[in-house]
Amino acid sequence: MxxxxxxxxxxxxxxxxxxxxxxxxxxxxxxxxxxxxxxxxxxxxxxxxxxxxxxxxxxxxxxxxxxxxxxxxxxxxxxxxxxxxxxxxxxxxxxxxxxxxxxxxxxxxxxxxxxxxxxxxxxxxxxxxxxxxxxxxxxxxxxxxxxxxxxxxxxxxxxxxxxxxxxxxxxxxxxxxxxxxxxxxxxxxxxxxxxxxxxxxxxxxxxxxxxxxxxxxxxxxxxxxxxxxxxxxxxxxxxxxxxxxxxxxxxxxxxxxxxxxxxxxxxxxxxxxxxxxxxxxxxxxxxxxxxxxxxxxxxxxxxxxxxxxxxxxxxxxxxxxxxxxxxxxxxxxxxxxxxxxxxxxxxxxxxxxxxxxxxxxxxxxxxxxxxxxxxxxxxxxxxxxxxxxxxxxxxxxxxxxxxxxxxxxxxxxQLFNGLYEAPEISHQIKQQLRQHISKFLQDKYENELHDRKTIEKILHHWEEKTKAANDDWMNEKAKILFVEMLESQRQFLAELNKDPKINEEVIRQQLYQIDLEEERLKII
Missing domain, CATH: 1.20.1530.20 (Na+/H+ antiporter like fold)
Structure with missing residues (x-):
């Protein structure tokens, strides 16, 4: 040995x-x-x-x-x-x-x-x-x-x-x-x-x-x-x-x-x-x-x-x-x-x-x-x-x-020239996710939309995929909202994946990004 x-x-x-x-x-x-x-x-x-x-x-x-x-x-x-x-x-x-x-x-x-x-x-x-x-x-x-x-x-x-x-x-x-x-x-x-x-x-x-x-x-x-x-x-x-x-x-x-x-x-x-x-x-x-x-x-x-x-x-x-x-x-x-x-x-x-x-x-x-x-x-x-x-x-x-x-x-x-999946597919899915998030917030937190500052920061944070200079705004209440939003995105993508025209690899990439967001949230 x-x-x-x-x-x-x-x-x-x-x-x-x-x-x-x-x-x-x-x-x-x-x-x-x-x-x-x-x-x-x-x-x-x-x-x-x-x-x-x-x-x-x-x-x-x-x-x-x-x-x-x-x-x-x-x-x-x-x-x-x-x-x-x-x-x-x-x-x-x-x-x-x-x-x-x-x-x-x-x-x-x-x-x-x-x-x-x-x-x-x-x-x-x-x-x-x-x-x-x-x-x-x-x-x-x-x-x-x-x-x-x-x-x-x-x-x-x-x-x-x-x-x-x-x-x-x-x-x-x-x-x-x-x-x-x-x-x-x-x-x-x-x-x-x-x-x-x-x-x-x-x-x-x-x-x-x-x-x-x-x-x-x-x-x-x-x-x-x-x-x-x-x-x-x-x-x-x-x-x-x-x-x-x-x-x-x-x-x-x-x-x-x-x-x-x-x-x-x-x-x-x-x-x-x-x-x-x-x-x-x-x-x-x-x-x-x-x-x-x-x-x-x-x-x-x-x-x-x-x-x-x-x-x-x-x-x-x-x-x-x-x-x-x-x-x-x-x-x-x-x-x-x-x-x-x-x-x-x-x-x-x-x-x-x-x-x-x-x-x-x-x-x-x-x-x-x-x-x-x-x-x-x-x-x-x-x-x-x-x-x-x-x-x-x-x-x-x-x-x-x-x-x-x-x-x-x-x-x-050059067999595959012109046969690749359109690159805008991923962008379209991201745009649909943004629209879904906006609707999710509108439906579930309609009574709290007066607190525009928190919601706008959450949306901006997710869309830009960058860490804010100051994370003090991410209090416990905002974390709960953020986690619910991420889970809603997963469910939306799971439904979207049922469409045979959608490439599952793109869906998985988006799900991986959502997982990364949730993990980063845990250390804020």
């Missing part, structure tokens, strides 16, 4: 420094982390980082999925649910099938079950990598919502394929009837368990005398409970966390106060950043051990690299083909929802862009490392080291090739 602790602390420090360097170089930080981990792994004398395969999912996936579910707009997911579900399930299955057929044909001794196992591992694109890269380019919220929604659900679909393939490899048989029933229970049971536990957690937050630290502490352990209980019931822990996270995200204004929301945002942002950084470093650190396993299995390194490059090509091609197939299907069967493009070029290039966003990362590594070394009967798992190595090559190539070229592709093709 004393030898590994300094190394872990150094890893966290390296993650922070590399993130700073990535920002300066304007590249996605996962790319630098993977390369850095690969370079560090060749330094002699460093301790070997090992994680129990049985714990790899449990340690990293629940908090990462939970935070993603809190960040995404459920309203946007519902708006684009057709394309999201097609990419999260159909495209993932098609990618896994393509990898299975290719590896079964070209890799000696690679069964179809092993091919599906590898396909389930490498089929889901990584949300962290895509999100980090998208920070350097401007894309419409609709495209961002599709990519984020896909990333939430494709983890579940790929891990279901992975689990079934793992059973097929171990038993040598696959019974479709049992698999269908198991699949239905994993999906329906996982969602139901997640929603039930989320409801219980919301009630606990509401009824217990919690404060910001205790609220944040509870949210840190809740995704682990959702995942663990669902897995104990043999359903999908991933879907449980996603469903529970979406439910709790929608109820955040009910069971969390402004202090818990603001402080929790910062805590979760740092926590998830460190988790992602550790995983991407581990990807690079694992390579020497994987290559040693290949040598032990008698597989030449050049051959394994060739397999990895070819599998990467199959995955990229399968995703691009799927994107164009989705466009053609939509144009034929649902022309009314076909994206309204200003040019044929934009319509034809958009599927290429979606197909090029398939960077792999955390989930693929976690699934690969979760493959057991031996079966329960003591037999060695076939081609485990080769699967691990191919997974590493896929992650590395998609991060480097697609990750580095995606911003250039977006800027060069």
């Amino acid at each position: 004393h030898s590994i602790l300094p190394f872990l602390l150094a890893m966290v420090a390296a993650i922070v420094l590399l993130q700073m360097l990535a920002t300066k170089l304007r590249v996605a930080y996962p790319i630098l982390l993977v390369v850095a981990g690969l370079l560090v792994s060749f330094i002699p004398g460093l301790p070997v980082v090992k994680i129990n395969p049985d714990l790899i999912f449990f340690i990293f996936l629940p908090p990462l999925l939970f935070e993603a579910a809190w960040s995404i707009s459920f309203k946007e997911m519902k708006k684009w649910w057709r394309i999201i579900t097609s990419f999260a399930f159909l495209v993932v299955f098609f990618s896994a099938l393509s990898v299975a057929l290719f590896t079964n044909y070209f890799i000696p001794g690679f069964s179809l079950a092993l091919g599906f196992l590898l396909g389930g591992i490498v089929s889901p694109p990584d949300a962290v990598s895509t999100g980090a890269i998208m920070k350097f380019v401007k894309i419409p919220k609709s495209t961002s919502a599709i990519l984020e929604g896909e990333s939430l659900l494709n983890d579940a679909s790929s891990l279901i394929i992975f689990r079934f393939a793992l059973v097929a490899v171990g038993t040598g048989q696959f019974i479709w009837q049992e698999a269908t029933l198991t699949f239905l229970w994993m999906v329906i049971g996982g969602i139901a368990i997640g929603l039930l536990l989320a409801w219980l957690f919301v009630q606990a937050h509401k009824k217990l005398p919690t404060d910001a630290p205790s609220d944040i502490a509870l949210t840190l352990i809740e995704p682990y409970f959702m995942y663990w209980i669902a897995e104990q019931c043999h359903s999908s822990g991933v879907l449980a966390v996603v469903a529970g996270g979406l439910f709790m995200s929608a109820k955040r204004l009910i069971f969390l106060n402004s202090s818990s929301r603001i402080k929790g945002y910062s805590v979760w942002e740092s926590f998830v950043f460190i988790l992602n950084g550790i995983v991407f470093l581990i990807i690079g650190l694992e390579l020497p051990e994987i290559t040693a396993g290949l040598r032990a299995d008698g597989i030449p390194l050049n051959t394994a690299i060739g397999y990895g490059v070819l599998v990467t090509g199959v995955l990229i091609l399968a995703r691009i083909i799927s994107s164009y197939a989705a466009l053609v299907t939509t144009m034929i069967f649902r022309p009314s929802v076909t994206p309204r493009s200003t040019s044929t070029k934009r319509m034809l290039m958009m599927p290429l862009l979606l197909g090029w966003t398939g960077m792999r990362g955390v989930v693929s590594l976690a699934a690969a490392l979760a493959i057991p070394v031996v079966f329960e009967n003591g037999l060695v798992f076939p081609h485990r080291n080769l699967i691990l190595f191919i997974t590493f090559v896929v992650i590395l190539l998609t991060l480097l090739v697609q990750g580095l070229t995606l911003p250039y592709l977006i800027n060069r093709t």
Whole structure:
């Protein structure tokens, strides 16, 4: 423990420094982390980082999925649910099938079950990598919502394929009837368990005398409970966390106060950043051990690299083909929802862009490392080291090739020019809030409007967002009025968010500003 602790602390420090360097170089930080981990792994004398395969999912996936579910707009997911579900399930299955057929044909001794196992591992694109890269380019919220929604659900679909393939490899048989029933229970049971536990957690937050630290502490352990209980019931822990996270995200204004929301945002942002950084470093650190396993299995390194490059090509091609197939299907069967493009070029290039966003990362590594070394009967798992190595090559190539070229592709093709949300939307919402506040004060404090000085200062303070030189006017009575006004704004924004034309991200930004106002009020 004393030898590994300094190394872990150094890893966290390296993650922070590399993130700073990535920002300066304007590249996605996962790319630098993977390369850095690969370079560090060749330094002699460093301790070997090992994680129990049985714990790899449990340690990293629940908090990462939970935070993603809190960040995404459920309203946007519902708006684009057709394309999201097609990419999260159909495209993932098609990618896994393509990898299975290719590896079964070209890799000696690679069964179809092993091919599906590898396909389930490498089929889901990584949300962290895509999100980090998208920070350097401007894309419409609709495209961002599709990519984020896909990333939430494709983890579940790929891990279901992975689990079934793992059973097929171990038993040598696959019974479709049992698999269908198991699949239905994993999906329906996982969602139901997640929603039930989320409801219980919301009630606990509401009824217990919690404060910001205790609220944040509870949210840190809740995704682990959702995942663990669902897995104990043999359903999908991933879907449980996603469903529970979406439910709790929608109820955040009910069971969390402004202090818990603001402080929790910062805590979760740092926590998830460190988790992602550790995983991407581990990807690079694992390579020497994987290559040693290949040598032990008698597989030449050049051959394994060739397999990895070819599998990467199959995955990229399968995703691009799927994107164009989705466009053609939509144009034929649902022309009314076909994206309204200003040019044929934009319509034809958009599927290429979606197909090029398939960077792999955390989930693929976690699934690969979760493959057991031996079966329960003591037999060695076939081609485990080769699967691990191919997974590493896929992650590395998609991060480097697609990750580095995606911003250039977006800027060069100018696909999204003219498609950004109108900047005046936020201004319009602010103006509506001002009108709402004025009406609120007129209706509720009609008898006290003679005290114009206090009310005018409150309105001026809120509109200008600046701190007054003298806060003596903010007495207890004014604070009560101010808090009521802020709560009224939240309710107004919640109603406004029901309009499908309103971007939920703008609503959330305004709610965050209201939380900040309430927190500042507490220290006056």
